[in-house]
Amino acid sequence: MLYLIGLGLGDAKDITVKGLEVVRRCSRVYLEAYTSVLTVGKEALEEFYGRKLILADREEVEQEADNIFKDADVSDVAFLVVGDPFGATTHSDLILRATKLGIPYQVIHNASIMNAVGCCGLQLYRFGETVSIVFWTDTWRPESFFDKVKRNRANGMHTLCLLDIKVKEQSLENLIRGRKIYEPPRYMSVNQAAQQLLEIVQNHRARGEEPAITEETLCVGLARVGAEDQKIAAGTLQQMCTVSLGEPLHSLVITGGNLHPLEMEMLSLFSIPESQSTDGL
Numbered sequence: 001m002l003y004l005i006g007l008g009l010g011d012a013k014d015i016t017v018k019g020l021e022v023v024r025r026c027s028r029v030y031l032e033a034y035t036s037v038l039t040v041g042k043e044a045l046e047e048f049y050g051r052k053l054i055l056a057d058r059e060e061v062e063q064e065a066d067n068i069f070k071d072a073d074v075s076d077v078a079f080l081v082v083g084d085p086f087g088a089t090t091h092s093d094l095i096l097r098a099t100k101l102g103i104p105y106q107v108i109h110n111a112s113i114m115n116a117v118g119c120c121g122l123q124l125y126r127f128g129e130t131v132s133i134v135f136w137t138d139t140w141r142p143e144s145f146f147d148k149v150k151r152n153r154a155n156g157m158h159t160l161c162l163l164d165i166k167v168k169e170q171s172l173e174n175l176i177r178g179r180k181i182y183e184p185p186r187y188m189s190v191n192q193a194a195q196q197l198l199e200i201v202q203n204h205r206a207r208g209e210e211p212a213i214t215e216e217t218l219c220v221g222l223a224r225v226g227a228e229d230q231k232i233a234a235g236t237l238q239q240m241c242t243v244s245l246g247e248p249l250h251s252l253v254i255t256g257g258n259l260h261p262l263e264m265e266m267l268s269l270f271s272i273p274e275s276q277s278t279d280g281l
C-alpha cells in the first residue's frame with residue numbers, strides 16, 4: 001500500500017494519530033521536500049516519528065518514482081507531504097502512476113495552507129482562484145497570474161497568493177559544467193511578492209490600463225501559519241513591501257474588497273499600527 005500522508009503546517013506533532021501509526025509501521029518513509037517545508041526540519045520529524053526519512057526531491061518524484069513504488073504492492077510505503085497531499089500542488093500524478101502499476105493507495109489528510117489561511121478572518125468561501133507568484137529573474141518576469149487576481153477582484157473574491165520556493169537550484173555556471181552543486185534554498189517573502197505586484201501595477205499604468213489593484217488595496221501577509229510563532233499582518237499592498245514577518249514560509253492574500261463586517265473585525269486584530277489603508281481598515 002502506498003500511503004500519502006499530510007503532515008500539517010506547524011511542527012512534528014501535527015501529524016494525525018492515524019498518520020503516525022502508519023509511519024511507524026511502514027517499510028520505507030519518504031519526505032517530499034520541494035513543494036513545502038516544516039520549519040522544524042527533517043531531524044525533528046525523525047526524532048518524533050522514531051523513523052529515518054528518505055528525502056524525495058522533485059527529480060526523484062517526477063522522474064524516478066520507481067524507487068518509491070518498489071515493493072509497495074506487497075509492503076507499506078509512506079510518502080509524507082507538508083500540509084495536505086492535495087494542498088495546492090497535488091500529488092495526483094503519483095497516485096495515477098501507482099494505480100497503473102497495480103499499487104493500492106490511501107490518503108491521510110491534514111491541514112493545508114489552503115484552509116488554514118482562514119485564520120486571518122477572511123472567509124474561505126469568499127476566496128477565488130489561488131495563484132502562485134514566482135521569483136522574477138532579469139529575463140523572466142511573468143505577469144499572467146495577474147489576470148486571475150483581476151477576475152477574483154471583479155467577483156469580490158479574495159486571492160490566496162502562494163509564494164515561490166526554490167530548492168536544489170543550480171547556478172548557470174554549475175548547470176553548464178554539469179556540476180551537481182546547489183544554491184542555498186530561497187523562499188519568497190511577502191515583501192518580495194508585494195514589490196513584484198507593485199511593479200505589475202506600474203506596468204499596467206504605463207500601458208494606459210487600469211490595474212485591478214493599487215498601492216492602497218487591502219492585503220494580508222501570513223507567515224508560518226500553524227507554528228507557535230505564526231504572524232499575520234493586515235494592511236495596504238504598499239505596507240506589505242516593508243512589513244516584517246520573519247522566517248519562511250509566507251503567503252499573501254489580496255482581498256476582494258466589500259468585506260463582510262466580521263471579516264473587517266477579524267482583520268483589525270492584525271492591522272499594521274500606522275495603517276493608512278483606504279480600503280477601510
Ligand SMILES: C[S@@+](CC[C@H](N)C(=O)[O-])C[C@H]1O[C@@H](n2cnc3c(N)ncnc32)[C@H](O)[C@@H]1O
Binds near residue numbers: 086111
Ligand atoms: C505548494 S504550496 C502548499 C502545499 C502544502 N501541501 C499545503 O497543503 O499547504 C507551498 C506554498 O504555500 C504557502 N505555505 C505553505 N505553508 C505555509 C505556512 N505554514 N504559512 C504560510 N504560508 C505557507 C507558501 O507560500 C508556500 O510557498
